[in-house]
Amino acid sequence: MEEVIRIEGGHTLNGTIRVSGAKNATVALIPASVLATKPVRLVGIPNISDVKSLKKCLEYLEIDVSSTLSDEIYIDPSHMVNKPLDIEAVSKLRASYYFMGALLGKYRKVIIKMPGGCNLGPRPIDLHIKGFEALGAKVDYTNDTYTITADRLKGTRIYLDFASVGATINIIMAAVYAEGRTVIENAAREPEIIDVITLLNKMGASIKGAGTNVITIDGVKELGGCFHEIIPDRIEAGTFMILAAAMADHVTLENVIPYHLDALMSKLKEAGVHIDSKIDYVDIYRSDKLKAVDIKTSPYPGFATDLQAPLSSLLTQATGISTVTETIYPERFKHCEQLRKMGANTSVTYPKATIIGKTPLVGTDVWATDLRCGAGMVVAGLLAEGITTIHDIYHIDRGYENLDGKLQEIGAKIWRETID
Ligand code: EPZ
DSSP states (O other): OEEEEEEEOOOOEEEEEEOOBOHHHHHHHHHHHTTOSSOEEEEOOOOOHHHHHHHHHHHHTTOEEEOSSTTEEEEEOTTOOOOOBOSGGGGGOGGGGHHHHHHHHHHSEEEEEOOOOOOOSOOOOHHHHHHHHHTTOEEEEETTEEEEEOSOOBOOEEEOSSOOHHHHHHHHHHHTTSBSEEEEESOOOOHHHHHHHHHHHHHTOEEEOTTSSEEEEEOOSOOOOEEEEOOBOHHHHHHHHHHHHHHEEEEEEESOOGGGGHHHHHHHHHHTOEEEEOSSEEEEEOOSSOBOOEEEBOSTTSBOGGGHHHHHHHHTTSBEEEEEEOSSOTTOOHHHHHHHHTTOEEEEETTEEEEEEOOOOBOOEEEOOSHHHHHHHHHHHHHSBSEEEEEOTHHHHHHOTTHHHHHHHTTOEEEEEEEO
């Protein structure tokens, strides 16, 4: 038995969608909360399976977790116990690696299984490890398990060879209780990192430079509780912009910070999509005369790697030759194989995909090989003639809250079925 998503393509979308809280901020904010000694309340939590996995990790660490609203989580780490994180929930997502920095920072010791997550080609965590070691930790990796310990953590200068989101956040968390000053150079600048720093500073940390590539952390003795509202999900918003550019007469996205999406919006406009952005909402109108564009992914504020799969589906409908060059994950092109099954004219030579359009797409069986490939398949299914069946939808449910429900509300024919 397997649950699949089915889409009958060709229906026009119209209406308003509210964007949820940012997945990639949430999955760092939850582990960051364990650094506190008092309760932390987070609102804007998306209802996705990655959050459920992280809650299991919190409960395993004997942290009180509760919520009164559906998008809220109340985390009380006052009586937590630092146990080896060797449970299955850890392996369900990449972001469980944030417990490394958080538990090392708070207890000087963490034991954790190798985190899982989307298969995007090689995803090393050497920069995280080098950062912990620079702060004074010893790292052992045996039987798929990291044991990271430190007698003391001492602030230092850390230069990241690549502006890694995960390494930047993990090193910040390991450094908040360290003695003295830590400076991270070539830090990543993603909005989700700013959100984590905002939370930590509300808890009492002393972190400067959020949103720049030099972040300074002055160690403190204690972090208290706080209230924090999570930023909107720019990747979910971007996915909806692309869906709307494919099929909308007029779709409005609410709860958006448009400047987080400048790179995508400028590419969509270049392709001929009509977009009107205001302070916290965006109107999008489909274009029947899409033009090919060239995309190159890069760290924020560049074009987000997480949006290239959904955009690739749209580019099958653009006239001319589009190219997508991946500078973050050079092998993140599994969606192209799925698009070919639907009739797309696309070829891949790492790190570049070429899409020649416009080609009609035809519904068939496709696989969500990772989260954003899944989003790409939803875009393609809405565009295609006939019915598209998407398999392995657990990837989609890891990162999009109620994607099918939100699309039904604006007129999409999309539903779930259980098949043998
Ligand atoms: C985050 O992954 C996101 N995940 C990813 O979102 C996103 O694609 C990625 O950032 C890039 O924006 C979360 O926030 C949970 P990186 P992360 O460290 O932190 C190399 C999605 O679909 N690298 O910035 O793991 C790495 O191989 C997901 O929502 C090292 O070489 O990404 C990659 O080439 C998937 N060594 C590049 O840096 C390291 O130690 C950027 O990775 C760390 C990274």
